[in-house]
Amino acid sequence: MNQPSGPGIALIGCGTVGSGVVQILQESADLLAARCGRRLTLRHVVVRDPSKDRGVDLSGCSVSTDIQAILDDPESQLVVHVVGGIEPALSDITRLLKSGRDVITANKALLYEHGEELFELAGSLGRTLCFEAAVAGGIPIISTVNSALTGNRIRSLEAILNGTSNFILTRMLNERQPYAEVLAEAQRLGYAEEDPAMDVDGTDAAQKLILLTRLAFGTNVRMDQIVRQGIDQIELLDLLVAQELGYRIKLLATTRLKDGRLEVSVQPTMVKAHRSLSMTSGADNYVAVEGDAVGRLTLSGAGAGRMPTASAVIADIVDCASGRAQLTFQSLLRTRGGQQHDLLPAEELSRRYYLRFMVADQPHVLADIAHILGGHNISIGSVRQDETAETAETADTPGIARLVILTHRTTEGQLRAADAEISQLNCLRGTRIRLPLAD
Numbered sequence: 244m245n246q247p248s249g250p251g252i253a254l255i256g257c258g259t260v261g262s263g264v265v266q267i268l269q270e271s272a273d274l275l276a277a278r279c280g281r282r283l284t285l286r287h288v289v290v291r292d293p294s295k296d297r298g299v300d301l302s303g304c305s306v307s308t309d310i311q312a313i314l315d316d317p318e319s320q321l322v323v324h325v326v327g328g329i330e331p332a333l334s335d336i337t338r339l340l341k342s343g344r345d346v347i348t349a350n351k352a353l354l355y356e357h358g359e360e361l362f363e364l365a366g367s368l369g370r371t372l373c374f375e376a377a378v379a380g381g382i383p384i385i386s387t388v389n390s391a392l393t394g395n396r397i398r399s400l401e402a403i404l405n406g407t408s409n410f411i412l413t414r415m416l417n418e419r420q421p422y423a424e425v426l427a428e429a430q431r432l433g434y435a436e437e438d439p440a441m442d443v444d445g446t447d448a449a450q451k452l453i454l455l456t457r458l459a460f461g462t463n464v465r466m467d468q469i470v471r472q473g474i475d476q477i478e479l480l481d482l483l484v485a486q487e488l489g490y491r492i493k494l495l496a497t498t499r500l501k502d503g504r505l506e507v508s509v510q511p512t513m514v515k516a517h518r519s520l521s522m523t524s525g526a527d528n529y530v531a532v533e534g535d536a537v538g539r540l541t542l543s544g545a546g547a548g549r550m551p552t553a554s555a556v557i558a559d560i561v562d563c564a565s566g567r568a569q570l571t572f573q574s575l576l577r578t579r580g581g582q583q584h585d586l587l588p589a590e591e592l593s594r595r596y597y598l599r600f601m602v603a604d605q606p607h608v609l610a611d612i613a614h615i616l617g618g619h620n621i622s623i624g625s626v627r628q629d630e631t632a633e634t635a636e637t638a639d640t641p642g643i644a645r646l647v648i649l650t651h652r653t654t655e656g657q658l659r660a661a662d663a664e665i666s667q668l669n670c671l672r673g674t675r676i677r678l679p680l681a682d
């Protein structure tokens with residue numbers, strides 16, 4: 244209770260994450276004061292609609308729609324920015340840094356697109372820009388890679404980084420709930436982005452993986468350089484076939500250093516069911532980091548949602564208020580100048596694959612597909628064909644069969660070429676999909 248007052252805090256955005264931050268600041272005020280050595284006071288909240296009830300008590304601070312209220316208050320030195328999108332986020336954070344404030348953000352889309360210039364700006368002004376909540380929600384992966392593993396050369400990252408996708412895949416399989424219904428529930432629970440297409444098409448996971456890759460490998464990667472595939476094409480039947488084969492389908496984000504080059508991909512992937520990665524369920528995230536000294540380290544837990552994400556923001560607030568962030572941010576800036584690794588072109592990625600087709604249940608279909616795969620030097624590991632409910636009762640109208648092929652190791656390039664040829668076959672019916680298998 245006797246701690247001196249610390250930097251005044253301003254909050255921009257008071258939705259899912261912001262309201263959780265307010266709740267922890269209020270309910271854990273004494274604990275946080277003890278940990279910072281200074282009392283933290285929330286002075287301003289800036290939102291779109293000041294009249295909205297946010298389920299938290301904002302009576303002790305000003306609530307407005309304009310960041311000018313923060314800029315006009317010299318006591319507010321620490322700004323928590325929990326608004327999505329690129330603008331006005333970019334302009335607001337730029338103005339705040341230039342005005343001498345430290346900023347904490349959870350906005351990975353902004354950091355993916357403009358992180359470099361914002362870090363540069365903060366560094367040149369002697370300010371800090373913290374972003375623990377931007378990757379993997381409540382899991383402290385930024386500080387783990389930036390501080391705790393600083394003695395390691397990182398060799399690989401293997402992660403589940405999008406809570407919404409993992410929630411959808413889990414619910415579809417366990418509850419047989421339709422895709423659209425589970426996505427709506429993820430939105431209601433505050434897991435999804437304002438535009439949930441970014442969750443289900445792999446963009447959000449790719450942005451987070453790219454941020455982690457910059458941090459862990461010192462290498463800048465662009466979205467168009469990596470293989471990115473979302474969960475929006477996954478059907479219940481694929482989840483069920485995977486289960487029967489002893490796998491689970493997970494939206495896996497992977498960066499691996501191999502022979503001096505980086506392999507980077509975000510794809511729904513078949514993972515052996517017994518692995519802890521497969522057991523990551525609901526909106527949880529999972530990150531396995533392999534360092535040359537520490538070996539393989541895994542972290543898992545809530546990757547999205549109000550309180551877990553607020554927990555990560557609060558860690559940044561305490562780091563800023565106690566002076567720790569000023570040191571760790573400097574070390575983050577220094578790692579950016581490290582070795583830039585070349586990327587392995589997407590076509591050269593080498594894995595085993597799961598291929599699933601819906602085909603006319605008639606002679607030669609299996610032979611035609613096998614012939615095309617063989618022509619691209621793709622070796623088949625196993626084949627399984629099942630009649631479906633649409634199987635015809637008479638021979639003159641062929642029904643539809645489900646054909647599942649597991650290949651031996653091949654490259655993404657060979658498979659893309661084979662798929663282009665297969666797509667011309669007139670035996671195809673309905674959807675087809677190809678997913679890599681995790682090693």
Ligand code: NAP
Nearest residue numbers: 256257258259260290291292325326327349350547548552
């Ligand atoms: P949210 O629930 O939609 O809340 C967004 C908040 O921003 C709202 O309070 C909104 O005000 C306010 N806002 C929007 N535009 C604004 C503007 N121009 N000026 C001032 N305030 C504005 O979003 P969220 O889920 O908390 O996410 C916020 C950020 O955290 C995003 O970048 C997201 O990617 C990231 N993040 C979210 C999670 C999660 O689990 N939700 C996890 C990690 C990171 P009104 O309420 O008045 O409309």
Ligand code: HSE
Nearest residue numbers: 405406407434436547
């Ligand atoms: N929409 C994101 C997710 C929020 O579902 O993982 C956490 O960054």
